[in-house]
Amino acid sequence: MAIILSNYVIPEKGKVNIDFNVSFEIKCTAVQAKRTVNNWLLNEISYLIGADLPTLILQQQPAWRVPVWLTLSGTKHKEIIGYVDVDVETGQIIDPANSKIKIEQYLQQDDGLTTTTDKSFIRELPPNYVTNLTPPPQIINQ
Numbered sequence: 001m002a003i004i005l006s007n008y009v010i011p012e013k014g015k016v017n018i019d020f021n022v023s024f025e026i027k028c029t030a031v032q033a034k035r036t037v038n039n040w041l042l043n044e045i046s047y048l049i050g051a052d053l054p055t056l057i058l059q060q061q062p063a064w065r066v067p068v069w070l071t072l073s074g075t076k077h078k079e080i081i082g083y084v085d086v087d088v089e090t091g092q093i094i095d096p097a098n099s100k101i102k103i104e105q106y107l108q109q110d111d112g113l114t115t116t117t118d119k120s121f122i123r124e125l126p127p128n129y130v131t132n133l134t135p136p137p138q139i140i141n142q
Helices: 030-044 096-108
Strands: 003-005 049-051 055-058 063-071 078-087
Touching (some): 030 063, 030 078
Parallel strands (some): 003 055
Antiparallel strands (some): 055 063, 063 078
16 A cells, blocks of 8 residues: 655755654555446446546545546546545545546537547458348338
């Protein structure tokens, strides 16, 4: 598990001394935080968006930072589109309205999602696989 210390300014090079004492109780596990965010994403944004295992963020309010990804149907491609913070003590999403706005803004960007221009996987079908697309016969009611 990674731990990120936010709001610490460190030099580009040289010795770094960070001295801190943080005390908190983890009542919501990383898996529970992921599940909470998955349910929230499903209910609030889209079924094509999911959550991954979070990172513990030590800040004024310790939180699980849960990465949010978009997957396109029929592919294994995932793209990180944002993060949602979950309080480690209460298990509640921190500022869900703002998280929703940021994710939706990302999704509405024209260049937000990477797309491929490689069409080499598309090929012509052999003639014996192409059907004759004549209209079906009409049914006459008597």
